[in-house]
Amino acid sequence: xxxxxxxxNPSSSSxxxxxxTSDNELFEVEEAVAMKFCTVxxxxxxxxxxxxxxxxxxxxxxxxxxxxxxxxxxxxxCKKLPQSNAVADNHEEEETKKKERKQYGTPGDLVDLIxxxxxxxxxxxxxxxxxxxxxxxxNKSVEYVRKFFGIKGDFEPHEEEKYREExxxxxxxxxxx
Amino acid sequence: xxxxxxxSSERGxxxxxxxxxxxxxxxxxxxxxxxxxxxxxxxxxxxxxDCPSKRRKHGPIVEEEDRISTLPDSILLTIxxxxxxxxxxxxxxxxxxWAYLWNFVPSLRLADYYFRHAADRxxxxxxxxxxxRASKLTNFSVEVEYNPKLKPRVDLWVRFATTAKVDQLNxxxxxxxxxxxQHLYANEFVxxxxxxxxxxxxxxxxxxxxLKRLCLWNxxxxxDVLNEVLLGSPRLEFLELRxxx
Numbered sequence: 419x420x421x422x423x424x425x426x427n428p429s430s431s432s433x434x435x436x437x438x439t440s441d442n443e444l445f446e447v448e449e450a451v452a453m454k455f456c457t458v459x460x461x462x463x464x465x466x467x468x469x470x471x472x473x474x475x476x477x478x479x480x481x482x483x484x485x486x487x488x489x490x491x492x493x494x495x496c497k498k499l500p501q502s503n504a505v506a507d508n509h510e511e512e513e514t515k516k517k518e519r520k521q522y523g524t525p526g527d528l529v530d531l532i533x534x535x536x537x538x539x540x541x542x543x544x545x546x547x548x549x550x551x552x553x554x555x556x557n558k559s560v561e562y563v564r565k566f567f568g569i570k571g572d573f574e575p576h577e578e579e580k581y582r583e584e585x586x587x588x589x590x591x592x593x594x595x
Numbered sequence: 596x597x598x599x600x601x602x603s604s605e606r607g608x609x610x611x612x613x614x615x616x617x618x619x620x621x622x623x624x625x626x627x628x629x630x631x632x633x634x635x636x637x638x639x640x641x642x643x644x645d646c647p648s649k650r651r652k653h654g655p656i657v658e659e660e661d662r663i664s665t666l667p668d669s670i671l672l673t674i675x676x677x678x679x680x681x682x683x684x685x686x687x688x689x690x691x692x693w694a695y696l697w698n699f700v701p702s703l704r705l706a707d708y709y710f711r712h713a714a715d716r717x718x719x720x721x722x723x724x725x726x727x728r729a730s731k732l733t734n735f736s737v738e739v740e741y742n743p744k745l746k747p748r749v750d751l752w753v754r755f756a757t758t759a760k761v762d763q764l765n766x767x768x769x770x771x772x773x774x775x776x777q778h779l780y781a782n783e784f785v786x787x788x789x790x791x792x793x794x795x796x797x798x799x800x801x802x803x804x805x806l807k808r809l810c811l812w813n814x815x816x817x818x819d820v821l822n823e824v825l826l827g828s829p830r831l832e833f834l835e836l837r838x839x840x
């Protein structure tokens with residue numbers, strides 16, 4: 419987990435790795451990008467074959483849990499990742515990031531991206547998309563969250579009322595949208 | 596086996612092993628992708644995540660499908676961890692799927708500025724801690740307006756956090772100084788400490804053997820105490836002193 423960004427073979431920056439999605443699309447991606455996906459990285463380590471450059475183009479790595487539309491978005495996100503791991507302490511930077519997170523569309527898209535990032539063990543992506551999703555819960559009303567994510571309340575009315583009474587302090591002062 | 600393959604999506608090593616046979620199998624069926632998908636039982640549980648048409652084959656098409664609730668607990672807990680605890684508590688009413696999830700959130704962020712009445716503030720923290728069930732805490736943050744009457748309660752909160760082997764402890768207090776309990780000076784688990792308006796006076800040696808980041812704001816710090824702290828934190832990488840005299 420900790421050596422996500424470690425490149426086992428820094429000289430071979432031009433090496434390509436072919437990934438095959440659940441709908442049988444083939445993606446040829448740069449090694450540096452593919453190695454961000456620890457599941458892919460692990461595939462090579464399991465094969466005890468760290469010489470990705472030599473085998474990269476000839477091996478097709480199947481990703482049966484990832485749809486091509488989702489992989490394409492993950493790859494484009496991966497390419498935009500900053501090289502340094504600087505922590506965004508700055509308030510302005512956090513606002514920019516928040517705006518960036520808003521671009522990732524519908525809740526369904528986000529769930530697909532999170533599931534795929536989780537399967538691929540793509541740490542930065544998982545963090546980013548989790549946060550994008552959390553942005554729609556943070557300081558929002560229950561009604562908003564239910565509507566946004568399509569969650570059906572399945573409590574009996576009296577059960578829900580009881581919960582709201584018990585935790586009344588948690589339901590004050592939230593945004594309605 | 597099928598269920599295991601779903602769970603394994605969190606573990607890179609097992610999932611790639613499972614996918615290896617698929618590679619050879621699917622290449623022999625390359626002309627008909629649907630066939631190979633149906634033959635592979637292992638994929639059934641997980642491929643539904645990605646293909647909308649397949650996902651709906653069991654029922655009528657619904658307009659707004661609840662996808663978030665299908666995520667595994669581990670991911671939902673990560674999402675809840677990034678929220679203020681008060682927001683996490685509110686998710687408990689969304690549906691039965693969410694009802695007790697927040698009880699297991701590994702990160703607690705408790706801030707009192709939501710509450711108009713001072714009495715509610717500390718009660719809120721106590722209530723959350725009473726209901727919390729996770730055995731390990733990655734983060735415990737308390738941001739409250741402090742007064743000496745709260746001392747025994749804050750002591751309990753700190754004890755709660757250290758018992759849960761907390762990684763990151765933030766005590767961001769205001770108004771009055773809180774004297775840190777002595778047991779906190781010998782903690783081998785904590786890797787990050789942020790103290791605001793706390794009194795740092797160890798009676799004996801400081802032993803923060805895992806501490807990497809230390810931020811001290813708005814407190815009085817003697818040079819010998821600082822030396823003691825640095826001596827007791829062999830792995831310290833980052834030290835920030837803000838408004839300290």
